[in-house]
Amino acid sequence: MPTKPKPQSATEAPRRAADRIRDTAFDLFYREGIRAVGVEEIVSQAGVTKPSLYRAFESKDELIAAYLRDYNHRFCERFEAPAAEHPDDPKQHLLAYLDRLAQRASHDGYRGCGLTNALIEYPEPEHPAHRVAQESKQQLRERLREMCRGMGARDPDELADGLLLLLEGTYVSGQAFGEGGPAHVLGVIARRLIEASM
Amino acid sequence: MPTKPKPQSATEAPRRAADRIRDTAFDLFYREGIRAVGVEEIVSQAGVTKPSLYRAFESKDELIAAYLRDYNHRFCERFEAPAAEHPDDPKQHLLAYLDRLAQRASHDGYRGCGLTNALIEYPEPEHPAHRVAQESKQQLRERLREMCRGMGARDPDELADGLLLLLEGTYVSGQAFGEGGPAHVLGVIARRLIEASM
DNA sequence: CAGCATACGTACCGATCGGTAACACTGTCA
DNA sequence: TGACAGTGTTACCGATCGGTACGTATGCTG
Known part of the structure; x- marks a missing residue:
């Protein structure tokens, strides 16, 4: 566990891709419904790419479970x-x-x-x-x-x-x-x- | 309006395509959820084809509204x-x-x-x-x-x-x-x- | 029978779905 | 310096999505 040397700019932070995906999926799934939201929409809004999603989560279903x-x-x-x-x-x-x-x-x-x-x-x-x-x-x-x-x-x-x-x-x-x-x-x-x- | 000369076999009837679609959509939408059911599944289970669906309903959304x-x-x-x-x-x-x-x-x-x-x-x-x-x-x-x-x-x-x-x-x-x-x-x-x- | 509209099916469209392969880049730690 | 984990990039996959162009069967009416 590194001693967080990341130059986190106050609130807006370039956190780990997995975390951004988690947070973005949370908001989108909750607000728009789970089935209504595709993985493409999640990664694009999170500012990451699909492979990052599938490196952190086995499948969309697993991301849903995590949410x-x-x-x-x-x-x-x-x-x-x-x-x-x-x-x-x-x-x-x-x-x-x-x-x-x-x-x-x-x-x-x-x-x-x-x-x-x-x-x-x-x-x-x-x-x-x-x-x-x-x-x-x-x-x-x-x-x-x-x-x-x-x-x-x-x-x-x-x-x-x-x-x-x-x-x-x-x-x-x-x-x-x-x-x-x-x-x-x-x-x-x-x-x-x-x-x-x- | 014809005087229904159709030889309807008691309960099981070869009704109009629109009616079969309506009934099948009702069951599928209710049981499995609306977003989870595609039009292909509806028409195949109803024993009809897609054009029949779109002749009776403007769109899937309209079919949903009818349901x-x-x-x-x-x-x-x-x-x-x-x-x-x-x-x-x-x-x-x-x-x-x-x-x-x-x-x-x-x-x-x-x-x-x-x-x-x-x-x-x-x-x-x-x-x-x-x-x-x-x-x-x-x-x-x-x-x-x-x-x-x-x-x-x-x-x-x-x-x-x-x-x-x-x-x-x-x-x-x-x-x-x-x-x-x-x-x-x-x-x-x-x-x-x-x-x-x- | 001819004529015609209604009702239906075959085959297809572009778009999007969830998911992946292969490779380049970056920063950390030894 | 070099190994390595994490990420981004691009391009792609087969399947399924909602929707349609177009030809064919059926049945009523003259």
């Missing part, structure tokens, strides 16, 4: 972030995340959850994209159950699934309806549901 | 069907639909809502697929509001949006999680939410 793993990583960070302000309070933690989500999802141009979108674009259960996204979603479900247990819900698993439905519904409704979409009620509805489940 | 209009039509039928058993009772009408949906969505291989899936596959707002799906979803939102008014909810629009989130969440969660997915709680959760909103 989804990255996405899940960033998602988990966003999901756990409110814990800093609400330590040992899973209810407030979750509601804080939901409020932020509701705000993002009520913006025009919101693209929902990259993992959910990938599941829909790749319905075949064997496809790497489907697999990675599915595993991430199961992980989220388990995390929600854990939080609902922490809240002291009557039936934690049931409440967790209910909240998961609301979550996923917000992701996709944010895309279907623009500015004044149904996502803005997420906060009140979730609170009402939680209250009625204690 | 989504068909989908919305069938959806509305399914959605309104329970009205026969629950006339003038929007709450029982809606709950009956939700119960049937929860059952379907808890099956392995469930593919969700074709309109929702299309919205995700085609994020560009100008694309015919996005447009048709978006209009259908707005129509559904309005219908839900109407039903919530009929239920006598405190804030009908708010409850309608909450139920819409649950609906959409069920569509996508049915695909993410298989047999024992979160979709099975839709009934109890919706009832609890409605009760807490009266």
